[in-house]
Amino acid sequence: MTDQRAARGADHPDTLTSRHSLAEGLLDAGDPAGAVREFERLAEDQGRRYGVRHPETLTTRNNLARTRAHAGDFKRAITEFKALVEDYTDVAGADHLQTLDVRLNLARMLGAASEFAKAIRACEPLLRDQVRVLGPEHADTVETRQLLANLRYRTGDVEGAIEEQEQLLAALSRTLMPTHDRITKLKRDIAFLKRST
Incomplete structure (x- = not known):
């Protein structure tokens, strides 16, 4: 070089x-x-x-x-992802795949930094946009819904986590066989959450 x-x-x-x-x-x-x-x-x-x-x-x-x-260095990563969300939105549009991806990265980083409430606030509108633009079964939408379920659980919102997991199960059941490992694990996770309420 x-x-x-x-x-x-x-x-x-x-x-x-x-x-x-x-x-x-x-x-x-x-x-x-x-x-x-x-x-x-x-x-x-x-x-x-x-x-x-x-x-x-x-x-x-x-x-x-x-x-x-x-x-x-989550603090600087979060700062950069926030700037990237603004720049991608201005350059490519709010519904562009890259904009949605950067928004997901921001939500992930907020969660990794234990800023769960902020991560949830980033995930909720992102999930609505992903469902509208990509559909509920898209891999990125599924990932965001799983992240949101985990975040809700981490903040003590078990009912909210169950609701997200059940919607995730419904979406995945349209594309995967009932015996698929992911379906089996989701059913186990939902049962565990219901027992813990």
Whole structure:
């Protein structure tokens, strides 16, 4: 990559792509701090070359936020995901798949940071939008509903968790066989929750 940078320049698209691969490689190798540093520099350079809302820059910023979370820096990850939600909404629209995905990432990070009430407030409108745009059986919708059920349980709202799990079971029952492991586990989870009320 040093040769590429010297021959083509630090801001050449091929060099930027290689730097993105380097950051991902650092993360895969167990160096999240190194990956964060590389993603930070890359996002700054892409922002200067393309603009902070260019798709390449947005992808790098998304990866930077996820890598910060992987490194345990939930506060900065949450801040970045909030900014990404605004930017993706402005650039691509509220119903774009990438916007919905970034909103899910924000909800996940809030939950991982034990900010359960905020995570629930992020999940509820997201779930409504996913059901409307993607349908109740879509993998992302299913994931959000499962996350919301878990968050409700963590805040002591067992009835709310049961309701989400039952809706999840109904959605998955339309696409999976009754004997599928996921269906069996959901039924067990619902039974457990009902016994605990």
